[in-house]
Amino acid sequence: MKICFVLNEIATESCGSSVRMINQAHDRGHEVYICGVGSFCFHSHKPISIKAARIPKSNKKRSPEETLSYIQTQPLEEIVSTDLDVLFLRNNPTEEEGSRQWAEFSGIGFGQMIQDSGVLVLNDAHTLANAFIDKLYFESLPEHIKPKSLITRDKDHLMQFYEELGQRMVLKPLEGSGGQNVYLIDKNERNTNQIIETLLAEGYVIAQEFLPQVKEGDVRVLLLNGRVMEEEGKLSIIRRVAGEGEFRSNFSLGATADSSELTPAMKEIIDIVAPRLIKDGLFFVGLDIVDDKLIEINLLSPGGMEYFEKIGLPDFSKSVIAAIEKKVSYKEKYQGALGNKCLATMA
Structure with missing residues (x-):
């Protein structure tokens, strides 16, 4: 199969889960492409094109570290999105900062269009658009499997919730990842007002019940x-x-x-x-x-x-x-009778 992995940016990618899956796809004999979220090009009269690094089919085995080094030194080549079997969205919008705000929704946005052209997109791009945050x-x-929580931009609401929780809560930005700007607020925290004001200046804040465990x-x-x-x-x-x-x-x-x-x-x-x-x-x-x-x-x-x-x-x-290979097989056998959402989670 032809599979393209979408990353935030090839040059800044670390040797984590995405690289391991890229490495595994190559080892299993697939034609593998890797692109950043800035690599799409929409044409009004033909399919979306993508500038991507390619790992050609070969018997050579590489470690994940070697694979990352390889793709970061390869020239980008232009491919046609509809020639792909799978587009795997692996970029994390919450990691985009500063001047790259344009990149936050790009992967999902182009992913939706490519999905609508008939390419299998994982996770389902239309669901990701609706669940972007x-x-x-x-x-x-369901409520009973989660801690008590509040999402707001109102400081008074936060302080009221703080009292309801016995003066102990966790605060974090609604759009964030990696534990950044996450705070435990309790009676010992002297900078509560400053923390709240700083978080609110960035957008919506989640206040969550602190779990001692x-x-x-x-x-x-x-x-x-x-x-x-x-x-x-x-x-x-x-x-x-x-x-x-x-x-x-x-x-x-x-x-x-x-x-x-x-x-x-x-x-x-x-x-x-x-x-x-x-x-x-x-x-x-x-x-x-x-x-x-x-x-x-x-x-x-x-x-x-x-x-x-x-x-x-x-x-x-x-x-x-292996699970993606099965989905591509199902897609070929059912010849368009199964939608993307169905294929995406079909075991």
Whole structure:
């Protein structure tokens, strides 16, 4: 198959989950292309074109690090989007900053148009457009599996919610990722007003009930077609343990990886969330869970595969690419009878 991975920008990509999936697609004999969100070109009279780096078919095996180095040194060539079998949206809009505001919606926007031309797009681009702020999508899920929360731009509402929660809450920007600008506000915080005003100046703020169990870390679960991935008898579950004096369990902030079992509480959360993900065509999704509560959902660019390897788990990229191969096969056999959302989460 011909598959194109969409990244924020090739030059700044790190050796994480996307590179592992790119590497696996090549190793399985596919024609692989990689582009940034600034590489699309719309033509009114012909299909959208894409400038992309190409990894030609070959028997040469590379490590993920070698693959990243290779694609970052390749000249870009122009391809026709409708020649692709799959467009895999792996860019994260929340990581775009400053002068790259234009890039926030570009991947999803062009992804919608390419999807409408008949190319399989993962995750479903129309769903991603509707769930562009994944924290709002999160709030549409059943209440009993989530902490209490408030989304507002009103300081008075935030302070009232703070009192309702016993003067302890977590604050974070509605559009953010990687644990950046996330604060625990309690009686010991002397800069509460400054923190609130700074966050409000940037946009909407989420106030969330603080879960004491977060001190033991949270659990990242990667779902494929609404199910926990399994390779070599191992499940795609990893515990992220925060560093000393830190309550945020983000790898980008120094958290360490540890193993975790699939608990009954986790299974219940997954069983509740999965039907919605399947209905919406959300093929590859990350869930962050603390004890019996879902605290975050990542629809846009779930990852962490490089940390799975560090604790003896597979990186699970084989499962992802094998699942995409099946979807391409289904698409060919049904000759257009199955829509993108259906194919996206068909196991």
